[in-house]
Amino acid sequence: MEDLETYLQNHRQQQLDELMTFLRYPSISTLPENEKDVLQCAEFLAQHARSIGFEHVQLLPTPGHPVLYADWLHAPGKPTVLVYGHYDVQPVDPLELWKTPPFAPTIADGQIWARGASDDKGPVFVHFKAFESLLQTTGSLPVNVKLCIEGEEEIGSRHLPEVVEKNAALFAADVLVVSDTTMFQPGQPSVCYGLRGLAALQVNVFGANGDVHSGLYGGAIPNPIHALVSILSALHDEQGRVTVPGFYGDVETVAEDERKAMVSLSTGDEEMAKSLGISALFGESGYSTLERLWVRPTLEINGIYGGFQGAGTKTVIPSEAHAKITCRLVPNQEPQKIQQSVSAWLQQIAPPGVRVEVQLLDGSKPFLTPFHHPAIQLAAKAYEHAYGVPAVFTRMGGSIGIMEDFDRVLHIPSVLMGFSLDNDNFHAPNEHFALENFDKGLRALCYYWNNLADVLQA
Numbered sequence: 001m002e003d004l005e006t007y008l009q010n011h012r013q014q015q016l017d018e019l020m021t022f023l024r025y026p027s028i029s030t031l032p033e034n035e036k037d038v039l040q041c042a043e044f045l046a047q048h049a050r051s052i053g054f055e056h057v058q059l060l061p062t063p064g065h066p067v068l069y070a071d072w073l074h075a076p077g078k079p080t081v082l083v084y085g086h087y088d089v090q091p092v093d094p095l096e097l098w099k100t101p102p103f104a105p106t107i108a109d110g111q112i113w114a115r116g117a118s119d120d121k122g123p124v125f126v127h128f129k130a131f132e133s134l135l136q137t138t139g140s141l142p143v144n145v146k147l148c149i150e151g152e153e154e155i156g157s158r159h160l161p162e163v164v165e166k167n168a169a170l171f172a173a174d175v176l177v178v179s180d181t182t183m184f185q186p187g188q189p190s191v192c193y194g195l196r197g198l199a200a201l202q203v204n205v206f207g208a209n210g211d212v213h214s215g216l217y218g219g220a221i222p223n224p225i226h227a228l229v230s231i232l233s234a235l236h237d238e239q240g241r242v243t244v245p246g247f248y249g250d251v252e253t254v255a256e257d258e259r260k261a262m263v264s265l266s267t268g269d270e271e272m273a274k275s276l277g278i279s280a281l282f283g284e285s286g287y288s289t290l291e292r293l294w295v296r297p298t299l300e301i302n303g304i305y306g307g308f309q310g311a312g313t314k315t316v317i318p319s320e321a322h323a324k325i326t327c328r329l330v331p332n333q334e335p336q337k338i339q340q341s342v343s344a345w346l347q348q349i350a351p352p353g354v355r356v357e358v359q360l361l362d363g364s365k366p367f368l369t370p371f372h373h374p375a376i377q378l379a380a381k382a383y384e385h386a387y388g389v390p391a392v393f394t395r396m397g398g399s400i401g402i403m404e405d406f407d408r409v410l411h412i413p414s415v416l417m418g419f420s421l422d423n424d425n426f427h428a429p430n431e432h433f434a435l436e437n438f439d440k441g442l443r444a445l446c447y448y449w450n451n452l453a454d455v456l457q458a
Contacts, residue, residue: 065151086153119426156362181418222353335363364401
C-alpha cells in the first residue's frame with residue numbers, strides 16, 4: 001500500500017474531479033423545482049460512501065429531503081465519531097452576478113468556484129476523501145465512524161431534529177465533528193467553540209384592497225412601502241442598537257478575559273471594510289467588530305419588496321409590501337421569545353392606515369461548548385500539523401441550528417473544525433473554496449482521526 005502522503009499526492013486530481021461531480025448537482029433545498037436535484041445529489045453521495053467502504057448506507061426519509069446515514073464500525077474498543085454536514089445549497093440569484101455558472105464548477109486562481117463549494121459540499125467532501133485515503137493506505141480506520149449528512153440545513157434543518165430523536169441509538173457516538181464553520185483568516189486555522197442562534201420573520205404590510213393610481217390617490221391614502229420603510233428604519237437607533245423592547249434582556253455578559261482575547265484577534269476594521277468594498281464598518285456602539293460578530297445579537301433586513309419591479313415607470317400605489325428579517329442570537333436568548341418580541345414591536349410602531357401581519361419563520365438556539373475538552377484541543381493540534389501555525393479559538397457569527405439538538409439528544413462533545421473562509425462568498429454569487437484548504441484540510445483530518453482515540457482514552 002502507498003503511504004498516506006503519497007496517496008494524497010497521487011490521487012489529488014481524482015479527488016478533485018469527484019468533488020466537481022458533487023458540485024454539479026443543483027441541490028437547492030428551498031426551491032420546489034429542485035426537489036429532484038436534491039434527491040439525486042443525496043443518492044450520489046450515498047453511492048460514493050459505499051464506494052469508499054462505508055456500510056449500512058441509507059437515505060433516512062423525512063417529509064422533506066432525506067438524511068444520509070452511513071457507518072464504518074470495525075475498530076473494536078475505539079471511540080465512535082459522528083460526522084455531520086449538509087449536501088443542500090442556497091439559491092443562486094442574482095444569477096447575472098456570477099462570473100461562471102454556479103453549477104458548472106471551475107478551478108481558477110487557486111479556488112474552486114461553484115455554489116456549495118465552501119458551504120458545505122467542499123468541507124463535507126474533504127471528510128469523505130480523508131476517510132477514503134486512510135482506508136486505502138491502511139485498510140482500516142483508527143476510530144469508528146458514523147455519517148449524518150442532511151439536505152435541509154439551508155432551510156433550518158426542519159426535519160433533522162425529529163430524525164435524530166427517533167434514531168438516537170443509530171447516531172450514538174462519543175464525539176461529534178462538524179466542518180460547517182470558517183477559519184479565522186487565510187492561513188490561520190481556528191477551532192470554533194460558539195455559534196449564534198437564529199430567529200427569522202417576515203413582515204407584510206397591507207394598504208388598499210388593490211393597487212391604485214398614484215395620481216388619483218397619491219397624497220390621500222397610506223402607501224404600504226412608505227409604511228414598511230418607516231417601520232424598518234425604527235428597528236435600530238443611531239448607535240446601531242436594536243430598539244425592540246427586551247431584545248437584550250437575556251444576553252449574557254462575556255467574561256473579560258474572553259473579551260480581551262477577541263480584541264487581540266482583531267485584524268483591523270479598515271482591512272475588513274476594504275475587502276468588502278465599503279467605506280466604513282457599522283454596528284452596535286461600544287463593542288469591537290469581533291464582539292459584534294460573535295457575542296452580540298443582531299437584527300438584519302434580508303429582503304424587501306413590493307410594488308412595480310419592471311423596467312420604466314408604473315404609476316401605482318401598491319396594495320402591499322414585504323420584508324424578511326433575521327435576528328442572530330447569543331447564549332441565553334430564546335428564538336421564540338425574540339420572534340414574539342419583534343412581532344409585537346412591528347405591530348406597535350406601524351403608522352396608521354395600514355395592516356401589519358408577521359409570519360414567524362425558522363428559529364434555532366445559540367450554541368456554546370467548552371474548548372478545554374481533549375477532542376477540541378486535538379483539533380488545534382491537527383490544524384497546526386497541516387498549516388504550520390498554531391490554531392486560535394474563536395466563535396462564529398453564523399448559525400448551525402442542529403447543534404443544540406445534537407447536544408440535547410446525544411450528550412456528546414462537539415468539535416467545530418471548518419476549512420472555509422468568511423470571504424468565500426457562501427450564500428452569495430461567486431462562492432468559492434480554496435484549493436489550499438482542500439489539500440491542508442485533508443491532512444488535518446487524517447492527523448485528527450489517527451490521534452483521536454489516544455486523546456479520548458488517555
